[in-house]
Amino acid sequence: MNGSLPGAAIIAAVKSVGVRFVMAVPDIVSSEGLLHPISRDPELRLIRVCKEDEAIGISAGLTACGERSMLLIQHTGLLDSINALRAVAVEYSMPICLMVGLLEKEPGVAPTKSGRFGVRIVEPILDTMGIAHHLLETEDDVPTISKAIDWAYVESKPVVMLLGRRPSAP
Amino acid sequence: MITRDEGLRVLARQIPDDIVIAVYSTAFDWVQIRPHVLNYFAVGAMGLASSHGLGLALGRPNRRVIVLDGDGSLLMNLGSLATIANAAPKNFFHFVCENGTYEANGDHPIPGRGRLSFAGLAREAGYAATHEFADLAHFEQQIGNVLGQTGPVLIDLKLVPGAESPRDYRGLYAAERRAAFRAAVMRL
Numbered sequence: 001m002n003g004s005l006p007g008a009a010i011i012a013a014v015k016s017v018g019v020r021f022v023m024a025v026p027d028i029v030s031s032e033g034l035l036h037p038i039s040r041d042p043e044l045r046l047i048r049v050c051k052e053d054e055a056i057g058i059s060a061g062l063t064a065c066g067e068r069s070m071l072l073i074q075h076t077g078l079l080d081s082i083n084a085l086r087a088v089a090v091e092y093s094m095p096i097c098l099m100v101g102l103l104e105k106e107p108g109v110a111p112t113k114s115g116r117f118g119v120r121i122v123e124p125i126l127d128t129m130g131i132a133h134h135l136l137e138t139e140d141d142v143p144t145i146s147k148a149i150d151w152a153y154v155e156s157k158p159v160v161m162l163l164g165r166r167p168s169a170p
Numbered sequence: 171m172i173t174r175d176e177g178l179r180v181l182a183r184q185i186p187d188d189i190v191i192a193v194y195s196t197a198f199d200w201v202q203i204r205p206h207v208l209n210y211f212a213v214g215a216m217g218l219a220s221s222h223g224l225g226l227a228l229g230r231p232n233r234r235v236i237v238l239d240g241d242g243s244l245l246m247n248l249g250s251l252a253t254i255a256n257a258a259p260k261n262f263f264h265f266v267c268e269n270g271t272y273e274a275n276g277d278h279p280i281p282g283r284g285r286l287s288f289a290g291l292a293r294e295a296g297y298a299a300t301h302e303f304a305d306l307a308h309f310e311q312q313i314g315n316v317l318g319q320t321g322p323v324l325i326d327l328k329l330v331p332g333a334e335s336p337r338d339y340r341g342l343y344a345a346e347r348r349a350a351f352r353a354a355v356m357r358l
Contacts, residue, residue: 062229
């Protein structure tokens with residue numbers, strides 16, 4: 001198992017399945033490896049939002065137009081957006097795709113075993129809400145991304161991809 | 171002040187086939203005044219109308235997108251003003267139906283009632299244009315020009331409730347309505 005998570009491979013995987021819009025609130029976990037490169041990528045339109053639940057609404061509107069999108073946020077923002085996720089993503093069964101940085105999670109440690117309370121509760125909350133989730137810990141996990149996003153749009157259901165460590169800058 | 175149903179009737183005459191996102195009391199009035207497959211009520215969480223509208227405006231840049239927001243609703247998502255101004259969709263028209271209360275939740279006053287300026291907030295956030303209307307005749311005279319402007323535009327309507335429409339929550343948020351809207355937008 002490789003001990004790094006290459007940002008370039010993540011971005012390539014996201015683009016490979018037709019994502020053209022990324023809505024983001026800056027997160028130190030994904031800042032260097034994902035958000036800065038995405039901001040310079042001519043194939044992606046970056047929408048900078050002030051608060052994470054805005055992005056859930058934007059993604060729903062884009063979905064109605066047949067456009068694929070992804071949220072890039074921190075787990076604190078995920079926790080802050082539970083009601084929007086409940087209503088828009090789960091009850092309306094929308095393909096909301098979220099890539100979520102687990103701030104201060106220890107690399108190589110399962111989220112539920114983290115020493116950080118806020119990290120430990122993320123997966124149990126998603127399980128309670130019936131939201132599919134995948135952990136991206138190393139390069140070996142990158143192929144999960146395109147499958148997860150395609151699954152979300154085919155099934156019209158939300159999916160969360162958890163960043164278990166900081167992606168490396170391209 | 172403008173009665174809501176009268177104001178919405180004036181607006182409906184100008185936008186027979188536009189995408190419209192409406193919330194709460196305004197949504198119930200709007201669906202009676204302009205029944206249309208391009209009405210969108212699936213906001214899901216209070217405050218998110220402007221965000222859904224931004225997504226639709228970005229996804230259909232050649233179609234006018236009208237958001238009929240509430241004042242209490244917009245207060246829950248004020249950051250969206252900065253987000254929308256930054257994204258700068260030229261086809262985005264953001265109406266605030268300002269009645270000063272959380273009408274659907276017991277008529278309690280919004281914070282800052284009578285002191286807040288939604289047009290001022292939008293202007294300072296960077297909207298391309300802002301307007302306020304408290305008189306029906308003036309609104310009727312100006313709305314055609316307003317809708318011809320380059321967005322994002324915020325229009326604050328000072329409203330009082332008018333004739334009340336049926337409150338059919340189930341029908342408004344039905345899955346069939348959401349599916350029909352999506353199919354219609356995909357054909358645009």
